[in-house]
Amino acid sequence: MERIRTSEISSHVGTRIRVAGWLHSFRRLGGITFLVVRDGWGIMQAVAESEAEIAPLLAAEAGLESIIVIEGQVIGTAQAPGGCELHDLSIEILSPISEVPPIMLNKTKLNAQPATLLDHAPVANRHPQRRAIFRLSAGIIAAYRRILTERNFTEIQTPKIVAAATESGANVFQLDYFGRPAYLAQSPQFYKQIMVGVFERVFEVGHVFRAEPHDTTRHLNEYISLDAEFGFIDNHTTVMALLRDVIGFILNSLSENYSPELELLHTRIPTMPAEVPSIHFADAQELILKLHQVDVRGEPDLSPQDERWLGAWAQQEFQSDFLFVTGYPMRKRPFYTHPDPQCPEYSNSFDLLFRGTELVTGGQRLHLHQDYIVTLERAHLPIAAFDYYLEAFKYGMPPHGGFAIGLERLLMQLLGIQNVKLTATFPRDLNRLVP
Amino acid sequence: MERIRTSEISSHVGTRIRVAGWLHSFRRLGGITFLVVRDGWGIMQAVAESEAEIAPLLAAEAGLESIIVIEGQVIGTAQAPGGCELHDLSIEILSPISEVPPIMLNKTKLNAQPATLLDHAPVANRHPQRRAIFRLSAGIIAAYRRILTERNFTEIQTPKIVAAATESGANVFQLDYFGRPAYLAQSPQFYKQIMVGVFERVFEVGHVFRAEPHDTTRHLNEYISLDAEFGFIDNHTTVMALLRDVIGFILNSLSENYSPELELLHTRIPTMPAEVPSIHFADAQELILKLHQVDVRGEPDLSPQDERWLGAWAQQEFQSDFLFVTGYPMRKRPFYTHPDPQCPEYSNSFDLLFRGTELVTGGQRLHLHQDYIVTLERAHLPIAAFDYYLEAFKYGMPPHGGFAIGLERLLMQLLGIQNVKLTATFPRDLNRLVP
Missing domain, CATH: 2.40.50.140 (Nucleic acid-binding proteins)
Structure with missing residues (x-):
């Protein structure tokens, strides 16, 4: 039978x-x-x-x-x-099993400390609520792939063992590569840009590695990054329009296809407004002064409190869970960031806030070889180490940009989970290499 | 406009x-x-x-x-x-670009040495023939995901930083994990088995890392593994039936959806017979004696020459590019391999040969906790290091099995590419960490 x-x-x-x-x-x-x-x-x-x-x-x-x-x-x-x-x-x-499992799997609500759930993940992950989280995780990835494939993006796999740190020398894991030092990729940034030179529109779903020595509920040392990068954009607003559609598609897809999982987790998925409100970094600082009498003008970045205030404002003013903040100061953004041509101290970049917390970062990148040379020299970075990356620009790159969505952080925020480690099947943190 | x-x-x-x-x-x-x-x-x-x-x-x-x-x-x-x-x-x-690219991108046939193509991958990958290879690569992955999703498999992401080598202590990359040694995953084997305990049917498309110190046309130190694992199987033949369908679906999908790419590469994709011929390891050795007067009986594995002979036999006898060889001796298979209950020196495992070369390895795994304890003790392996893995079996695992397809090797063999490095966008080998 x-x-x-x-x-x-x-x-x-x-x-x-x-x-x-x-x-x-x-x-x-x-x-x-x-x-x-x-x-x-x-x-x-x-x-x-x-x-x-x-x-x-x-x-x-x-x-x-x-x-x-x-x-x-x-x-x-x-x-x-x-x-x-x-x-x-x-x-x-x-x-036949005789030993009693270390986790009560048949209680509707999972009642155990995070450490217990993580220590016994091979069993704890069987609980229907844990399974629901991981199915939603797979659902996010599947929706991400579907919308980008429909938009003519090609999926790529980029190297995870690299010769040098991607964005800065800090927070990278070093490994022994046949007697030489090598590093684990912090992000596919350089490779996805290079691949814009090949396919114009590319995306990757892959592991990234951050050696951040913090053991908090917000840190993972290994996570899944949903990256996209594409050419022939006008500027960062083209990237923001794509991101809006991508997140909107993911949210709809979860709501439509994962009702049993969402019920098990007592969660409702928010909707994406047709038009996401947007505010420039400098205007955001002015707004905070006006609304809260706190003067953060001149600060190079937004604090978590600033972001919460802006999130509340977007909620009240536009009934939107989402808010774009654009034009972050160049001095806090990575070297490949494209400046605002009208006002070069600000950048053609953005953060997407969700309920007052940063969810996605993205923007336009430099695309002219000469701009990279000038920028790297100004930052006293060793140009030779970037030779392979610069080769793409030497031989023609269109205006381009992209974004990176942290899968676990997205899940954490959508589902209201307090500890990001509980969104991964087998998370890695400062003290955890098993299971 | x-x-x-x-x-x-x-x-x-x-x-x-x-x-x-x-x-x-x-x-x-x-x-x-x-x-x-x-x-x-x-x-x-x-x-x-x-x-x-x-x-x-x-x-x-x-x-x-x-x-x-x-x-x-x-x-x-x-x-x-x-x-x-x-x-x-x-x-x-x-x-505007003034420098002449190091690769002639506008010749129909790409005429450059492999080393040149790899050194200048950021530009060389733009050649239409290189792009065709990478599009086919993306096509294989997409088809793999589609057929397994249709068969109710859930996609998972497993850790790439692990506390111990997966299958043996050899050929792993070691890294510094906050002052402790850790390793790059050689395969998702343990984690995909654990996840059978969660979702029953799982698959992963992910990087695996092999520190093999060989610089040949067949070695990559980082590659993409298409893994699947599922529960409630009868034995390895259930796994073989799935693998046949998966490879068949991939081949059809490439033929149907990638004509321009296949034309650029002057390649035709083979078809998968409805019934893949199959021969037991012991019978294969007898056959080689009979057909070629070479006595390889008693050898624990097949040599490349043996595989070529068997491939030729499958072609002649069944007009099939594919051949399953089953029942490899237990002593050459990893410790989690399930023995043949009728004849325990042989295993419930298989290789799928394509035109006389191994393409995929798979089989049934042990599923009883006690069998793992006995096997690990017999192999003098440290049971404590496997505690997290064994926890899955301690609390109930069904009969299960799976396989792993090396993406680059599959591409290489399907397209008749001589050097596996040319199937990857940015391959890693003994001497190559850039681009």
Whole structure:
């Protein structure tokens, strides 16, 4: 008999079917035993009305998380989760488990400390709420790929072992590359720009590595970056328009295709306004002075408090969870940032704030070889180390720009999760290399 | 005027349009100038019949690879590549280029040594033949994801920084993780198995790192692995059936959707037989004795010559480019390999040969906790180092198995490319960390 997934049971009412999975819960009430089976897609209840039916479980001393196969008759019933359950059971045990799992997997709400969840991730990740987070993560990536592929972007894979730090010398992991030092890529920035010279429009979903020595709820030392970069833009506003569509598509896609997961997590996905409000960095500082009597003019960046104020303003003024801040001062942006031609101390860059916290950074990049030479010299950076990168510009690059979305941070903010580590299956932090 | 991609020109005959891209070639014949523009999707010809039309190019001394924008009238003509060309040109230069590129990008056939192509990858990758290879690479990944998603597999991302070598202590890159040693993942094997405990069916498209100190045409130190792993299998034959469908789907998808790329590379994609022939390892050794009078019985593995003989046999006997060899001896397979229950010195594993060369390895894994303990002890491996991995088995794992496809090797073999490094955009080898 072919195996049926628990998520498909409701279309088999009245027939005898076969399910397989983990023994999710087991309760005896008088002469009746309620079993719940969990498979890769969901859970379903099975009801044994005789001792004979559950005899194989008892004989094998098979406890929770045992791998079992159950055949039974599908009965529609309003009381059962999902509206139906199995009766007249025939049970087979594939892997009996006797030890009690370190995490209670069959409580609707996952009740454990973050450290416990992370230490026991191989088991904790089986909890329906953990699975929901990771399915949403896969959903974000799938939607990201779909919209960019539709927009004629080509997916690329860039090297993760690199000869030099990407953006600065700090916070990179060093490795031994056949006796020479090498580094783990902090970002695909240089390579995605080079690949604009090849395909014009490229994106990457890949690991990036940051050796930041901070153990906080906001830091991961390895995470997934959703990068995009494309040519023949007017300026950073072309990039912002794409980003708006990309985030909007992701949000819609989650709302439409992941209702069960969102229900399990008691979350609603926000919507993206057709027009995202936007404010220039300098105007944002003026606004903060006006609204809060705090003078941050002259500061080269926004503080978390500034961002919260701006987020509240966007909410109140435009009923928008999202706000673009544009034109960050050049001195706080990386060397490849394109200046604002009208006002070169400001840049053609932006941050996208979500509910008062930075979600995505992006902008226009320099595209003329000579501009790179001047900028690198001014920054006292060693031009020779950038030779391979500069070769792309030496032989023709269009005006271009892009952005990078941190997958885990996006999940954290969308789902209101307090600790970014809980958005990854097996996070890496200052003290955690296993599991 | 909105920009049109070169690949879309033929639907605009008779109208005035705008294209933008790289100046791919420039030839003056008498009073007429033929320009070819290359954009991210293809090339198109533009014809200037007056000096005035090309005056901006001459004034800027804009050579090949300059970034230009051309407006013109689309004229249908059999002689032009793609069947149409632009006339009555108005040309604008975005980035003039004066230096001659180190690679001739406008010759149909790419004529350069591999070392030159790799040293100058930022420019060489722009050649239409190089682009075709990378588009096919993206096409393989997209098809891989599509078929597995349709089969209810969930995409995962597993850690690339790990506490210990995955399969053995050899050939791993070591890095400094905040003062402690850590390693780059050789494969997602352990994590994908753990995640079978979560989602049952998982796949990953990700970087793997191998510190093999060989500089050959077959080695890459960083490559993309297409991994899959799934539970509730009967044995390795369930895995083989999936692999057949996956490779078959990839091949069909390339044939159907990538004709221009395949034409540029003068390649035809093979087809996957409905039934892939299969031979047991022991029978393969007997066959080699019978056909070639060479006695390799007792050898623990097949040599490249053995594989070529078997490939020729599959071709002759079954007209198949593909052949499964099953049941490799346990002593040459990794510790998590499931033995053949009938004959425990052989394994429930397989290799898929393509035209006499190994293409994919896979098989069934152990799934009982106790079997892992016994196997690790027998192999004198430190059980404590595997604690996090063993936790998955301690709390219930179904019979499962999977495979790993090396993306670059698959491309190399499908396209008949002699050097695997030429299938990657920016390959890493013993001596190459840039570009």
